[in-house]
Amino acid sequence: xxxxxxxxxxxxxxxxxxxxxxxxxxxxxxxxxxxxxxxxxxxxxxxxxxxxxxxxxxxxxxxxxxxxxxxxxxxxxxxxxxxxxxxxxxxxxxxxxxxxxxxxxxxxxxxxxxxxxxxxxxxxxxxxxxxxxxxxxxxxxxxxxxxxxxxxxxxxxxxxxxxxxxxxxxxxxxxxxxxxxxxxxxxxxxxxxxxxxxxxxxxxxxxxxxxxxxxxxxxxxxxxxxxxxxxxxxxxxxxxxxxxxxxxxxxxxxxxxxxxxxxxxxxxxxxxxxxxxxxxxxxxxxxxxxxxxxxxxxxxxxxxxxxxxxxxxxxxxxxxxxxxxxxxxxxxxxxxxxxxxxxxxxxxxxxxxxxxxxxxxxxxxxxxxxxxxxxxxxxxxxxxxxxxxxxxxxxxxxxxxxxxxxxxxxxxxxxxxxxxx
Amino acid sequence: xxxxxxxxxxxxxxxxxxxxxxxxxxxxxxxxxxxxxxxxxxxxxxxxxxxxxxxxxxxxxxxxxxxxxxxxxxxxxxxxxxxxxxxxxxxxxxxxxxxxxxxxxxxxxxxxxxxxxxxxxxxxxxxxxxxxxxxxxxxxxxxxxxxxxxxxxxxxxxxxxxxxxxxxxxxxxxxxxxxxxxxxxxxxxxxxxxxxxxxxxxxxxxxxxxxxxxxxxxxxxxxxxxxxxxxxxxxxxxxxxxxxxxxxxxx
Ligand SMILES: Nc1ncnc2c1ncn2[C@@H]1O[C@H](COP(=O)(O)OP(=O)(O)OP(=O)(O)O)[C@@H](O)[C@H]1O
Ligand SMILES: [Mg+2]
Numbered sequence: 308x309x310x311x312x313x314x315x316x317x318x319x320x321x322x323x324x325x326x327x328x329x330x331x332x333x334x335x336x337x338x339x340x341x342x343x344x345x346x347x348x349x350x351x352x353x354x355x356x357x358x359x360x361x362x363x364x365x366x367x368x369x370x371x372x373x374x375x376x377x378x379x380x381x382x383x384x385x386x387x388x389x390x391x392x393x394x395x396x397x398x399x400x401x402x403x404x405x406x407x408x409x410x411x412x413x414x415x416x417x418x419x420x421x422x423x424x425x426x427x428x429x430x431x432x433x434x435x436x437x438x439x440x441x442x443x444x445x446x447x448x449x450x451x452x453x454x455x456x457x458x459x460x461x462x463x464x465x466x467x468x469x470x471x472x473x474x475x476x477x478x479x480x481x482x483x484x485x486x487x488x489x490x491x492x493x494x495x496x497x498x499x500x501x502x503x504x505x506x507x508x509x510x511x512x513x514x515x516x517x518x519x520x521x522x523x524x525x526x527x528x529x530x531x532x533x534x535x536x537x538x539x540x541x542x543x544x545x546x547x548x549x550x551x552x553x554x555x556x557x558x559x560x561x562x563x564x565x566x567x568x569x570x571x572x573x574x575x576x577x578x579x580x581x582x583x584x585x586x587x588x589x590x591x592x593x594x595x596x597x598x599x600x601x602x603x604x605x606x607x608x609x610x611x612x613x614x615x616x617x618x619x620x621x622x623x624x625x626x627x628x629x630x631x632x633x634x635x636x637x638x639x640x641x642x643x644x645x646x647x648x649x650x651x652x653x654x655x656x657x658x659x660x661x662x663x664x665x666x667x668x669x670x671x672x673x674x675x676x677x678x679x680x681x682x683x684x685x686x687x688x689x690x691x692x693x694x695x696x697x698x699x700x701x702x703x704x705x706x707x708x709x710x711x712x713x714x715x716x717x718x719x720x721x722x723x724x725x726x727x728x
Numbered sequence: 729x730x731x732x733x734x735x736x737x738x739x740x741x742x743x744x745x746x747x748x749x750x751x752x753x754x755x756x757x758x759x760x761x762x763x764x765x766x767x768x769x770x771x772x773x774x775x776x777x778x779x780x781x782x783x784x785x786x787x788x789x790x791x792x793x794x795x796x797x798x799x800x801x802x803x804x805x806x807x808x809x810x811x812x813x814x815x816x817x818x819x820x821x822x823x824x825x826x827x828x829x830x831x832x833x834x835x836x837x838x839x840x841x842x843x844x845x846x847x848x849x850x851x852x853x854x855x856x857x858x859x860x861x862x863x864x865x866x867x868x869x870x871x872x873x874x875x876x877x878x879x880x881x882x883x884x885x886x887x888x889x890x891x892x893x894x895x896x897x898x899x900x901x902x903x904x905x906x907x908x909x910x911x912x913x914x915x916x917x918x919x920x921x922x923x924x925x926x927x928x929x930x931x932x933x934x935x936x937x938x939x940x941x942x943x944x945x946x947x948x949x950x951x952x953x954x955x956x957x958x959x960x961x962x963x964x965x966x967x968x969x970x971x972x973x974x975x976x977x978x979x
Contacts, residue, residue: 682800684890685837698820698821
């Protein structure tokens with residue numbers, strides 16, 4: 308086993324050797340650290356705590372290549388109806404200005420990251436995929452809302468995977484300066500593709516008293532794998548929302564790290580995952596409370612069908628200085644099939660004494676009493692079940708502030724026959 | 729309309745109904761009384777199609793059809809309604825949306841066109857007024873956060889919306905004060921017709937002052953051991969069940 312995965316890694320690195328990284332010139336020290344780490348790191352195995360339930364053999368056994376593409380891709384299917392957004396389109400991890408919006412409103416800047424951009428250094432060498440990303444990042448863009456500017460139009464970033472076996476490694480920097488407001492939607496989709504691996508990193512920094520919202524809509528192709536790292540630093544009195552919707556994709560891993568760097572911060576983390584057939588969806592989240600008077604509120608829900616598998620690992624740290632913290636975490640799962648499985652683990656580490664923290668984790672079937680009640684009123688069994696599943700999922704989707712985005716996600720789920728019409 | 733013959737039903741190997749017979753004709757109101765645990769709710773559940781019960785013997789026909797062969801939703805669409813003794817709370821499912829789906833399923837089954845949004849709302853207004861159900865409750869999640877009385881009124885409201893041919897009310901009066909009882913009874917009485925029948929399960933004669941039954945039956949140990957007219961309910965109220973139990977023991 309060891310030798311075959313090692314050779315897979317060497318094969319991949321050998322093949323990528325001549326590719327420059329979109330990050331290394333701007334962040335040479337991190338590139339160096341990552342390159343060094345890569346000599347040791349390899350495709351994760353289930354012996355690693357963070358990868359205990361997520362096998363990466365599907366990822367290591369393919370011959371991925373970096374594939375810039377000039378394909379002309381129609382965006383209609385991927386737009387969000389009723390949402391007037393600034394579109395930033397990427398194909399195979401490369402930004403495509405020709406497919407993207409050209410009018411950028413005042414107060415918003417979009418361009419290459421600057422050397423002083425806040426980086427999350429620890430995560431660069433977190434594992435093989437993060438180091439691989441740093442060393443061979445395909446393209447990077449920084450999106451910044453300037454001080455006191457509320458950007459009325461949301462930004463819709465479309466990461467498109469296209470063709471056979473592309474390795475996409477896009478990197479986004481999101482930033483709200485003091486008192487600014489910005490909403491970003493990131494869609495992961497697949498167009499005329501067979502298999503793809505997208506290894507994306509989104510780093511964000513919400514400045515003092517700013518508001519940053521990021522909504523992930525993961526609609527990867529049936530055979531695609533997605534690794535999405537979201538690394539955020541939030542400053543005092545800022546409001547941060549992140550929504551993660553995993554709708555399709557064969558193998559998905561989301562890591563979400565949120566550092567609360569000041570007092571008075573409100574952070575909301577919501578997520579849904581609906582693995583079915585043989586899908587595997589893994590969410591690892593970490594909220595790090597470092598200062599007093601912050602609140603974090605996390606709600607992740609899963610509906611599992613067929614042989615679907617899900618992993619939820621939610622870490623919450625409340626550091627010794629983080630008095631008066633409110634930290635809530637809830638993970639709930641509904642199993643629609645005996646063959647589905649879920650591994651859920653809340654990990655609260657609390658070092659401050661004057662805090663309100665709670666976590667809950669439930670896994671169960673739909674309420675049979677409720678199903679009987681609905682059937683006794685004339686609803687068919689399938690509809691009764693779907694009505695209950697819909698109610699379960701809507702509790703999360705109702706937390707989306709944007710009506711068009713909520714409608715869109717609901718429609719996607721209906722199309723997948725996961726919600727009731 | 730409903731004909732139950734020698735019905736035996738068990739749950740988890742316990743035989744609860746042990747040879748029950750009952751005949752309900754169109755337009756009749758039958759009251760079923762009996763001590764706790766005698767099998768009244770079991771009978772109601774079996775008629776509504778709850779799948780946990782195993783029917784080990786007997787037949788039930790409803791309007792000439794074999795009821796026991798039908799799925800619960802088919803029974804509902806055919807015209808059977810059960811007002812639950814303990815209505816289920818369903819968080820996140822709106823009372824009104826679910827009822828709209830239910831009403832239209834039932835209508836489709838009966839060969840009627842689906843109601844338009846406007847017609848449906850009209851019906852909601854009319855029927856919720858009938859049981860004096862606060863219009864706001866209609867928009868909340870099914871039974872969630874409803875008081876005991878509100879839950880029971882919501883059951884009668886749903887019954888009025890679905891217009892069944894046979895309604896089984898399982899202790900709809902329990903936990904109601906006199907005013908609420910009167911409201912519920914008025915709702916039921918407004919629905920009485922020569923085509924519609926009721927099976928009213930209750931512990932209290934009081935309800936039967938308002939909903940006057942044609943027949944009163946005593947269910948004991950899974951069997952109907954005594955039947956009579958409304959005077960039987962008065963007698964039970966006065967004397968309790970001991971004499972019935974003795975009669976049953978010697979029979
Ligand atoms: N799931 C179950 N498993 C085993 N026994 C059960 C189950 N449900 C009900 N029973 C038993 O069946 C019997 C009849 O119960 P049922 O609820 O029909 O009585 P009831 O006449 O409606 O009583 P009450 O007046 O208290 O409502 C009781 O002895 C009860 O304990
Ligand atoms: Mg009962």
